[in-house]
Amino acid sequence: MTRIALLAAAAAVAMTAGAVAQEGPIKIGASLPLTGNFSIAGQKHRQGYQLCIDLINEKGGINARQVELIVSDNRSDPATAINQYERFINVDDVDAVYGTFSSRLTFPVASILAKNNMVHPVPAGGALRIYTQGHKNIFYFQPNAAEYAGASLKEVIETLVPADNRPTTAAVVAADDFFANAIEAGLLGTTVTDPADGSVVADLSPGYLEQVGIEVVFNEKWPEEGFNDWLNLANSIKQSGAELIVGLTASAEEAVQLTRALKTVRATPKLVYLSQGTQAEFAEGTGSSADGILVHSSWHIDAPFQSVLVGEPFGNPEFAVAFKEAYGEVPDEDSAIPFAVCQAIEQAMTATGTTDNAKLGEWLSARTNDDPVRTILGRFAWDERGLPVDKPHLMTQWNDGELQFVFPTDEFKTSEMSYPKGGF
Amino acid sequence: MAHTLQILILGLALGGVFALMGAGLSLVFGVMRIVNLAHPVMIIGGAYVAYWGFRLWGVDPLVTLPIAAVILAAVGVILYKVVFEKEAKAATYSEMTVLLTFAVAMIIEGALGTAFSNTQRVTSPDYATDAIFIGDIFIPTGQLYAGIVSLVIISGLALFLKYSRFGYAIRATTQNRDAASLLGVNVNLVSMVSFAIGVGLAGAAGALVSFVFSFFPAKHWEWIAILMSLVVLGGMGSILGTVVAAFLLSVIAAFVGAYVGATWSTMTFFLALFLILIVRPQGLFGDKPELA
Amino acid sequence: MASMDQSAVLEARRLYNARLALKADKTRAVWFPIAVLAVLLALPLLQLTSSNYNYVLHLVLYTASYVVMASGWNILGGFAGYISLGHNVFFAIGGYFAGMIYARYGVSTIILAPLAGLVAAVVGYVIGRITLKVRGPSFIISSLALVMIFRILFDNWDFVGGAAGVSLPAIDLPVKWAKVPYYYAFVVMAAVTVYATYRIKHSKFGLGLRAISKDEIKAESAGIDTRFYKTLAFAMSAFFVGMAGAVWGEYLTYIRPNIFLIILVSVNMVLMCILGGKGTIAGPVIGAILIVAFNEACVIFFGGSEINILATGLVMALALMFFPLGIIGSLARSGRLPRILNWD
């Protein structure tokens, strides 16, 4: 028990120390899943945040103050994530926070940050329910909510697939994961309810697949942990004879497993769409089987988005170069999204000249499509729920070991989509 | 009908891999009464050996298998010397070792995670994603090779235990440690070697796992209860039982996965484990528990 | 019975024993835990100052929640000797039961906690009736299987949101005071749990559990209804763990299977008891404080990483190898237990 007293004393000292150092660097906290189930994405998020902060500091900081990023590992555990944000706010006395990865961590964190009146920029946490709880100052940094992600697939089929050769049947398989379930809900047209009180969050019927005349002939879910039976699943998909395979995996690894299994059973669909798989690991794990697979993405290396960093223009290609320089790898969206989060907070701080979260929130909420936040993910402006307005997903396709950008076709130069997929 | 046969084949294919994964666990329990909860994380250790061999030099995991086995066996020796040799005399030995191996599992997981990060890995030799098609029915070659290798290793182990003098010593130590010691068997050495063999088997299994499943350090939690169910159903300590249980449960799980739902297929293992412990704690091939 | 009427001798014995008992009482410093409790109860007053002590409150609250769970676990694991690695199942049951009622009807989980504990206890009783047939390693393994089974069940139960879980409304209080209700709930629960374990240990029931942990066949033939005792112990420990779960859900504003049903939660309970001293009253408390402090130190020094898991494993292994009786147990055995920690 004396231990507690000691801790209390230590914490008290830490807090007063924080209060004194007002004119030090701007401190920003981010709790990320550096270990555990989401570790890969978590690590990449850290790289994205850190790169952005480093570039800002190189350019002289925000409002002439250097920026310090405090990252801690929440082991993919919600309780720890909350604990760490509390720590950022109360002990480290941070000026702002960056969001964490995944809906399941974002959910509880959102409540805590709202309670503390912090601006909550969300890099990954697409479930509608997060934004329908009435939190102020929460901003999502990906194209739309997960439930609407399937709309892009629908448009791809409508615009890029020859009308006489469209798939008519689909197998939809999904991880039992927040994000995957949400996309599935959109595709299948389910009503999204809040299990807390049974209320309807959104009615998505009839669903995007039905809208393009595709019948779902096989639908299966696998557990988020401990699933080994990929061949069995792939075999069932093949047996269903579906022409479109929709694989809503929770991670790149599952995408690899599913693709390998589909290859092993020699499935021959016309089109394959996965929710994960833009990462280099996917290419490494699947090799040439990846060819022709569609993956939606929030970001693409070739997308010529123009953005701003500390008042200077900073294009998406420059980001790729800077990333390659810093980490020796080609970035993917798991680093690009957090980079955009960092950009937005920087722009808010620069514009308002303060780190007061209430003002930052006001400024971000006031963005419109004509006067948006400009990030390497493109323009962002949000509706009152905190979801981006007018922001479709990008569709990418693996071809010859390269991730190509195939949709939307109206904004930038895109590659030709290969179709049909055929075998793996 | 063809579909049913296909599911059966897929179940059996997984069973072969599980058999080797469980065999070492069973051996260690049989000889030392250690429920080695760190066994699954050691399998992952073996898988990393195969992974780096494949990634750095393109060596086939089946070739790295003996190396993985030897490296892990060495880990086993160290672990035995540092942790379990002392514990052998403790009164609450069996419970103590369960908790200790649990702690060891966390240590190894932490070490592997620090060294290799928690990225999921998989090796991709060509056969891993190939299959032999007989009409509509296919046999995945990756699992097929893994199963064959696994059965060869287990048969070798069984022959060794049955006919070699050392195997004789192992069996004697299993049945009555003090007695074996009093008849000239160096039981400490026997324990150490069989622990090393058990952990070495984990290494070998790891090499197979590297191309059959994907893996990362924290994945072992998912395997603990699955492997335990094999060992318990087979009768703790009976290697033959473990093999039979591995095939049996994998087939059931495959059918559950296909007909009930993929989310329920792993439930087969856990439910089986739970029920067996309650209904027939000695397992399929175990002896009746000692009398009061 | 023969020769039982030697009243003079017996009277002398009685006096002698009374003296011994008095001596035992004197070595116990009852004032200390009470003083600690008083300090903890007064701690939220810090919030009246201009600074924000939320994190301190959070740490105390977090520790207290683990005191509740570890002390609860201690009833089965420490007293009766049945090591369960699956007690987070009851954490989940308590959390879900109270959480769902809170979500649907707005009844505070703090009020619901005893009821949630009761539900957990009933489930615990039923499970105990089944699993307590086996002991030793088999029991430990069965408890692991239990977690897995419940994990899959909760993951697939749509009513409670499946794997995605349910988010709960946050309490409507200003930031400074939002933690205080939960703080008091956990501190009071911790105090009640510790006192309850004390009472249990010193009752016939506790004596019976100790006998069971040493030799079950002997205990049974000594006239102890071992099956009932163990199951009751299982239910009681489930009760406290369930209570902690109930309030924990609302505190986090989120209930989800992998908040409750991850192995680390039950490992923490076990580790705290073993480190502090299995079967002692103060052990789980000391263990909880040390482990929470240790985790906090890990975050500070390593920024939290895989090394955390490694370090936790290392602490557990070292504790098991060198202090199998735990800190309190080892100190007590060597007669060096400070009076203020002798709560037994």
Add this chain to the structure above:
Amino acid sequence: MLTVTNLCKHFGGIRAVDGCSFTAEAGKITALIGPNGAGKTTAFNCISRTMAPTSGEVWLDGGRIDHLRPHEITAKGLSRTFQISRNLADMTVLENIVCQAPIRGWRGLMKPAMPPEEVAKAEGILEFLGISRLAHEDGANLSYGQKKLMDFAALLMSDPKIILLDEPAGGVNPSLLEEIIGHIRKLNEAGLTVLIVEHNMDLIMRLSHRVVVMAQGQVIADGPPEMVREDPAVLDAYLGGALEAA
């Protein structure tokens, strides 16, 4: 008092106890003897229900007890010791003994563990056995013989009507044996019924009122000690000739 009829206990194919019937009369000392593997201890275990009998009946005081659980049997007044002394380590002798005090109902459950009246009674018993100086010793630290005495003490704590002793003389040195014989006799004189399994013929002949001989799971002789020792079947199966060694 205690009647066993047609008791059977099979382990797989082995019939350890195979239709054994005998009676232990109230207030008498009955001995159960027989060669190794005759099923004596198994019969004992079935009576105290440490094992479930395969078939057969056990009656105590006119009530059937073979379906009861061990603690219920203890509550009915039948207490037993074990062949190899079982005691509770890390608990004092006093705790070991008080542990055996009967508990009634829920309220009894939450009563203090060591109420003064029970402690006094336990001390009285220790006094009677002459080992009161061991009261606060850890049960595990006792010597073999002291453990046997502690078993006795615990037995008496539950106010039994009948006690079952499993090889009380096994591994006990001659002087302690004398002491134990003395205690058994004294208790019997105070009205306690005793059923005893023992190999020490000296003890049996001196103490028992009646001897039941078992072989291969069945009773082969039953009668007063003098008669049994002359029985040729017993001599052949068990004693191996005349009784000179003891």
Add this chain to the structure above:
Amino acid sequence: MTELLTVTGITAGYGDGPAILDGAHLTVEPGKVHCIIGPNGAGKSTLLKAICGMLKIRKGEVRFKGERLNGLRPDQIYRKGIVFVPQERALFPKMSVRENLRMGGFIMDDAHELDRRVEEVMERFPILKERAHQKAGTMSGGQQQTLAMARTMIIKPDIVMLDEPSLGLAPKIVKEMFEIMAMMAKDGITILLVEQNALMGLKHADWGVVLDLGRTLFEGPAAEVLGDPRIQELYLGGKRAA
């Protein structure tokens, strides 16, 4: 006189527990039967366990044919030719009688010789030959004890130490055990016997040792021990036994 085995002032105990043996002495002469008696808790079994290496010797030393045995493991001591049959008999319950006998010769490198000796022993004990394929765990107590004693003869040891071979056995079987022991002695095997039934033990012994409180109180010819009134009073159950 040439001693085969000498124990000088050894102290030993279990784990970190108190010393059970506290300066015990023992001299073992070749070819004789030695019987150790003493009350419960005197340290008789502990002494045998200390000699065979199952317990750590804290002080003092054990010498066998002049060689120091301290610190050797049980298996090493077995190879020297000292066999210990503990109270629990040290059998392998799931192995057959023949396999159990073969285990007795585990240290032998010559498999044919081992087979020959197993046959030889089985010839001498017809009951074992009869049950050669039965699992040891399913035999009666007496048969198990016979097997345990017979097994000691496989390696033709110098010393066999028996810990209460009569424990829990029917009088008829006890007699048989002593007969087997006599047979072993006739073969020239030195016997070290711990016996609770002191009278019977001493009757079959050449040499008696009285152990109490972990110390050797008396050593001498068995007849002398039997005849000593003080020893009778203290350790043989008083006048009755005399």
